[in-house]
Amino acid sequence: MSAFGRYILSAGLASLADFALVQSLLWLDVFHTPASFGAAVVLGALCGMNVNFWVSRHFVFAPDRRRTRDQMRSFFVVSLSTLLVRLVVAYALVAILTLPLFAFLAVLPIEAAPMRLAHVGAMGLVTFYSFFAHKHISFSGGVTRWIRTQLKAVR
Numbered sequence: 001m002s003a004f005g006r007y008i009l010s011a012g013l014a015s016l017a018d019f020a021l022v023q024s025l026l027w028l029d030v031f032h033t034p035a036s037f038g039a040a041v042v043l044g045a046l047c048g049m050n051v052n053f054w055v056s057r058h059f060v061f062a063p064d065r066r067r068t069r070d071q072m073r074s075f076f077v078v079s080l081s082t083l084l085v086r087l088v089v090a091y092a093l094v095a096i097l098t099l100p101l102f103a104f105l106a107v108l109p110i111e112a113a114p115m116r117l118a119h120v121g122a123m124g125l126v127t128f129y130s131f132f133a134h135k136h137i138s139f140s141g142g143v144t145r146w147i148r149t150q151l152k153a154v155r
Contacts, residue, residue: 003061010055010060011127013055014049014051014052017051018048018123021047022119032115037090040119041086042083045079053075053076056134056138060139061138062139066141071138075134078133078134081133086122087122090122093118093121094115097113097114097117
């Protein structure tokens with residue numbers, strides 16, 4: 001199986017943990033405001049990051065000879081950038097899904113349908129960015145090495 005295929009499995013497991021946490025939190029009314037929705041997405045992402053790091057480190061990418069702590073730091077930085085992209089996408093999707101065109105979502109038998117769908121959509125849309133960022137940064141020498149490589153390419 002290719003590295004991308006293994007990553008999809010790893011990210012799928014991480015997404016399952018993320019999804020389960022966020023969707024569970026969205027059953028609580030306190031997470032139905034814009035700020036608390038963001039907090040739920042962040043908590044889910046942190047849970048997913050942890051799962052994805054350990055599975056990716058052992059089954060997806062080749063070791064890059066750095067200590068676990070250093071790999072984890074790089075992974076966390078990349079994952080934070082992924083989280084920022086996901087938050088922007090999720091809020092944009094909530095804005096779109098609450099337009100009158102999507103009023104039919106209000107009759108669905110689930111609470112906070114636009115937020116739930118936005119969360120799932122954002123998770124899916126950032127998968128490719130996440131794979132390439134982790135492949136070329138997290139498990140290829142880290143953020144510092146990547147920056148140095150980019151600077152050399154510019155010169």
